[in-house]
Amino acid sequence: MSQVIYRIEESVIFSPEDTGLYRQNQADNVVAISNAAARLFTLLIKNKGNIVERDTILEKVWDEYGLQASNNNLNQCLSTLRRIIKNMGIDKNIIETIPKVGLRISHAVQIEEINLQPPTRLAADTPPKPVGHTRKKIKKKLFYSALLVGLLLMLSLFLNVFHLYNNLQDSQASLSLSQSYFPLRHGELCAAPPTETPLLTTLSFSKPL
Numbered sequence: 001m002s003q004v005i006y007r008i009e010e011s012v013i014f015s016p017e018d019t020g021l022y023r024q025n026q027a028d029n030v031v032a033i034s035n036a037a038a039r040l041f042t043l044l045i046k047n048k049g050n051i052v053e054r055d056t057i058l059e060k061v062w063d064e065y066g067l068q069a070s071n072n073n074l075n076q077c078l079s080t081l082r083r084i085i086k087n088m089g090i091d092k093n094i095i096e097t098i099p100k101v102g103l104r105i106s107h108a109v110q111i112e113e114i115n116l117q118p119p120t121r122l123a124a125d126t127p128p129k130p131v132g133h134t135r136k137k138i139k140k141k142l143f144y145s146a147l148l149v150g151l152l153l154m155l156s157l158f159l160n161v162f163h164l165y166n167n168l169q170d171s172q173a174s175l176s177l178s179q180s181y182f183p184l185r186h187g188e189l190c191a192a193p194p195t196e197t198p199l200l201t202t203l204s205f206s207k208p209l
Helices: 035-046 054-061 070-086 131-181 187-192
Strands: 003-008 014-015 021-022 095-098 100-106 111-116
Touching: 035 054, 035 070, 035 100, 070 095, 070 187, 095 131
Parallel strands: none
Antiparallel strands: 003 014, 003 111, 014 021, 095 100
């Protein structure tokens, strides 16, 4: 949520939220005022150029906050505001008194409303994500990693089987080709080799006479 401050006559800053006034570029030297004085000054600034009646001031600044309203309290707040503004170098009569009616800030007074945006949060200020959410992301990554490894193993196994199958086909083709060039007959495989008959020399013996 933005904070509203008012720059008066380009030299004095009034911060309703901080209930204080300070010279421009001297935010460390804030002159504190009471909550009632801050509400009074804010009411007059928002109605700049118009007369705010005394009864309205007493009601908006004190009665609505459960505080005792009195002309003495009003005069004390008014005197404090005028003194601080003058001490900060503004000689112009910022708050005019309209006799028997009320108070007014003239249109001739330069008052600029400024909205201060809160500083952008840094990345380091970002609240951490729930632990459960982080665990789910880790499990999801592990699942996909395991799935990828499984697919790679299946692909490797398929390539090995395909390679073995091709080698087997090549071996069978080579065997068929060799048999076509060197046919063997069944009879040649089963027949016993011929036996050689030894050459016998017959000797004749003659009887003696």
